Amino acid sequence: MLKEKRKQRKIRQSLTWAGLPLVAVLGWLYPWLGFLLLGCMVGAVGVAIFRGRAWCDWMCPRGAFFDLFVRPLSQKKTIPAFFRSRAVRVFMLGLIFTMIGIQWYLAWGDGAAMGLALVRILTVTTVVGIILGLLIHPRIWCHICPMGTLSHWLSRGKEPLSIGKTCTVCRACARACPMQLKPYEYRLDGTMGDNDCIKCGTCVAACPRRALSFRSGHGEKEAGLVA
Known part of the structure; x- marks a missing residue:
């Protein structure tokens, strides 16, 4: 992916x-x-x-x-x-x-x-x-x-990256990000607050737990599926 x-x-x-x-x-x-x-x-x-x-x-x-x-x-x-x-x-x-x-x-x-x-x-x-x-x-x-x-x-609040509770902080997202951002650091917030995100979706594709998405509410849905 x-x-x-x-x-x-x-x-x-x-x-x-x-x-x-x-x-x-x-x-x-x-x-x-x-x-x-x-x-x-x-x-x-x-x-x-x-x-x-x-x-x-x-x-x-x-x-x-x-x-x-x-x-x-x-x-x-x-x-x-x-x-x-x-x-x-x-x-x-x-x-x-x-x-x-x-x-x-x-x-x-x-x-x-x-x-x-x-x-x-x-x-x-x-x-x-x-x-x-x-x-x-x-x-x-x-x-x-x-x-x-x-x-x-x-960019504040414009199509933010959602981080679901299924995130295990494996840091695969950070390794894949072309801007060297760290989405996993915003796990507890539910959405990434770093406005330098260029919406490329690379981190979403790299996440093995499907914990990331630019769709609103994705994190909660994924958490529900795992639970």
Whole structure:
């Protein structure tokens, strides 16, 4: 089941990853492509309002690229708590939008130059993400990505992962999670309170006790079946 789920994710990600080099590489020749980045920004926030960070699973070209091409070469180390701190996230959010704002102010009225500013930001942050991904973990950038941060804040209560009483804390969910989250830690709460969940369903497929689901009330139903 886990193998099939990962296969499905790869198929979906294969449909979107090319959007990253399209903008980050060809954008230097055709600056107007940079405005596609705005579409991704709107998409990430829009989806977060209804489904949490689901955009980051496979709809985000950069996230898909990291999973498909960086993950096989990554050291896959534990992501330091530093990268998940509120202070770092707020700093990165402010830094990126300040840089975009300054460049747009200087280039205002010149569409190509404004598009190139977005290409420049995307290229630099992608290079940083690849380096961090290779040295630490492929999805480490997703924890400090400005749009990921906004999605994180908007995700509270949106399609939360249910953890049933059949959970035995085997930690199979944590080992499978591409974001290095730990659903089992929320067993007593019944739902996972970590808003960085990208709704990929990998943990659900990995659970040997069928204790996880994105369906409301699943945990209670499963507990009743076992009892």
